Amino acid sequence: MTSAAPSAPALDRLSTVLERFRVQAALFHSGALCGTHHFEALPGRAFLHVLRRGEMEVRHRPGDTDATRLHLDAPTLLFYPRPLQHVFVNAPRDGSDFTCATLDFDGGARNPIVQSLPALVRVPLDAVDGLQPALDLLFAEADHVRCGSRLLANRLFEVVLIQLLRWIVDHPAEAGVSSGLLMGLSDPRLARSLVALHRAPHEDWPLQRMAAEAGMSRSAFAAAFKAATGSTPAAYLTDWRLTLATSLLRNGQPVKRIAVDLGFADSASFSRAFRQHMGMSPRGWLAASGLGHAS
Incomplete structure (x- = not known):
């Protein structure tokens, strides 16, 4: 049997x-x-x-x-x-x-x-x-x-x-959900990759690794990911890291520590990515939010 x-x-x-x-x-x-x-x-x-x-x-x-x-x-x-x-x-x-x-x-x-x-x-x-x-x-x-x-x-x-x-x-x-994080989590295959990425945003996440977590080929994963979340896997990863960064900045974490914790090469590369994504530097974003200054 x-x-x-x-x-x-x-x-x-x-x-x-x-x-x-x-x-x-x-x-x-x-x-x-x-x-x-x-x-x-x-x-x-x-x-x-x-x-x-x-x-x-x-x-x-x-x-x-x-x-x-x-x-x-x-x-x-x-x-x-x-x-x-x-x-x-x-x-x-x-x-x-x-x-x-x-x-x-x-x-x-x-x-x-x-x-x-x-x-x-x-x-x-x-x-x-x-x-x-x-x-x-x-x-x-x-x-x-x-x-x-x-x-x-x-x-x-x-x-x-x-x-x-x-x-x-x-x-x-x-x-009434059609795209975004919750739509991605509703797909059992994509959810495996998203949960792994959410748990360890500081690690390297090339497309091949994300697809392997989902048990899919790179091309099939990329297409399914874009259809569900409305974003490419690389853009989603950057957005997730920088959204986490805004939360850490609000909680008083220094820029150098945030850069390390979120997988950026150094504080300068983090600040560049933050400025491109948010339209201002971490220090400027904090000031505009009325939350003080980044160190």
Whole structure:
């Protein structure tokens, strides 16, 4: 009797990205929302809303999303990864029941997860397997004032977001994802290469090595990579390194250390690449961001 071939080990496609680019949630509302409520598009402001029960209308400005008006009548997650004005219109007496949080993505608009998402992700709660236990805990903490309840609710919102991102990676078309990091991670072959690259950005990553990680020929890998992410493998690697660099600069890391940690020959080559990519030097970028000076 022939034994079955061992299955490939499960691949964690998200942890390295989320460890490099953290997200923080802050609960700001739990309960009924009656009447009309405006959520403004403020710099760096993302939202995650959970419609627990009831029905309502969501309005967007023309051109901001594919749907100017949405009617919701079932429990739903509404995820706005980037600043986007939206308006909730509820029944004046028996408003819909919501739990809502703002999200702060490390790197803001340059966060690779944010960049790969549409302006709005709308998902029925029952579509995401395993979500209900986390929501039950979230609602229990959000609805009752107890020691540490707000802090715990914030962490549970982050758990809900991670579960939502898992679902998006497995269902990119349903989430409206068409290219970028999450689209690449949705392809099991490309994901092996991307995860390896994300874990060790300081190492040399010629096309042959990336393709070997994916178990593909160089030409097939390059074509599939460009189709999924919208970028060539070499350009993606440079973008990943420099996006990491902005996060390290914000955290006060010196340029010399960043250059070594991200695989550049020296601080001069890092600064040249940073200027070409960002339009200014690391020191200038920090000053423009109001974060001080690079050393």
